[in-house]
Amino acid sequence: MLKFPAPLRPGDRIGVTSPSAGVHGGEADRIDFCVTWLREAGFDVVVGNQMDGTGITAGPAADRAAELTAMLCDPAIRCVIPPWGGETAIDLLDLLDWDALAAAEPTWLVGFSDLSTILVPLTTRLGWATVHGDNLADTPYEVPEGLLSWLDVAAGVGPHVQHDSGVIADWWRFEEDVRATSWKPGGEGHWTLHGAESLHLTGRLIGGCVETMCNIAGTPYGDVAAFGREHASDGLIVYVEAAGDEAATICRNLHGLRLAGWFDHARAVLVGRTHAPDHPQLTQREAVLDALGRLGIPIVFDVEIGHVPPHLPLVNGALATVTVGADSREIRQLLR
Structure with a gap:
């Protein structure tokens, strides 16, 4: 049975963590700006500990899996988004606590690229709806006419209508x-x-x-x-x-x-x-x-x-x- 997370509203808490690649050097300025942008849009944003961008991933697979599981299972967090994709999110799939996730109310997980590795299992294994859309680094970009932001899509049941933007x-x-x-x-x-x-x-x-x-x-x-x-x-x-x-x-x-x-x-x-x-x-x-x-x-x-x-x-x-x-x-x- 498919489960759709509650509509995302201003004032809701959004968790930021890096299931794959983290943030390093000048990249941090962009992510800081995006976090501020979400806060100014009315959201309560919390940033996790698994954000280190000095290696190919943001930390050991077990630590990344634990933080992602914790955020997705926390009833106070209504949405989780990574800074961007990466290379090897696959290494945490069998380390996620699938029993805890199955027992939790669904939480929005948003992103694309390497995050597809996690989005699809959440939908096919647990029935959670997930959003293939902008990562955090892209979220502040203005949406062209005909398209919607992921924030719009996660805000209600729809119908959400989008057109070829050209x-x-x-x-x-x-x-x-x-x-x-x-x-x-x-x-x-x-x-x-x-x-x-x-x-x-x-x-x-x-x-x-x-x-x-x-x-x-x-x-x-x-x-x-x-x-x-x-x-x-x-x-x-x-x-x-x-x-x-x-x-x-x-x-x-x-x-x-x-x-x-x-x-x-x-x-x-x-x-x-x-x-x-x-x-x-x-x-x-x-x-x-x-x-x-x-x-x-x-x-x-x-x-x-x-x-x-x-x-x-x-x-x-x-x-x-x-x-x-x-x-x-x-x-x-x-x-x-």
Whole structure:
């Protein structure tokens, strides 16, 4: 059974911890600014102890797992968000106290990139809805017309309606502007549809970063096939996005997800924009089609859900309706 955390309101407490990469040097100025920004928006923000950015992770896996578990189980904390992603959040999955989490009321967990490694298991194992959206470092950026912030999405059951923004942006480097709230202009781009003339369908959302999802597929922490069977009456809308691996690697990883049953109950696939490199003989789009084209279901390319900002927040577990036609490119989410 799916469980949606209570709507997030100003005055609620937000916990900041680093399940993966921590904060070091000049990065700390950006995170300090983002914490202040959330406080000025009316939230009570507490920052954990697992924030050290001098190594590849913010601390020993057991310590990171304990702090994340404690924050997610603390009834006073209504949302947890990391500063950003990282590389090896997978090392704490079997160290989280899953029994304690199962007994707790659900808490919002928000983020993307390496945090996908934790978002998906919380949804597939516990039924907790989780938000694939901005990390803390991105949260102060202004939201382009047509999109919503993750704060808006977590604030109520919806329907939360978002449209193709047409915007491709970029981050400001911290040394350029540590207090940036407007995206660096990057260009224009739009969703494109493969496998159908138009699209209008509904399903439960699940997905994340390809490079992290491929490592938990087929394990108890990434059993999307079982999640799909559980929600077979609704069907799934699976979303994927490539962080930075070249196209041949992404192709292999997507085949791995397919063989692990990730798309067995999928009615459509959403694919995020990427700046990840092509292979000399295979583009990123061709990599997706090589692995997923044989599914015979619609694929929507170039959605704002990945490592190319801005970000369109998606709620794992939400009932979503995707519409793509001549005059409409829209996703509508109901948190129920």
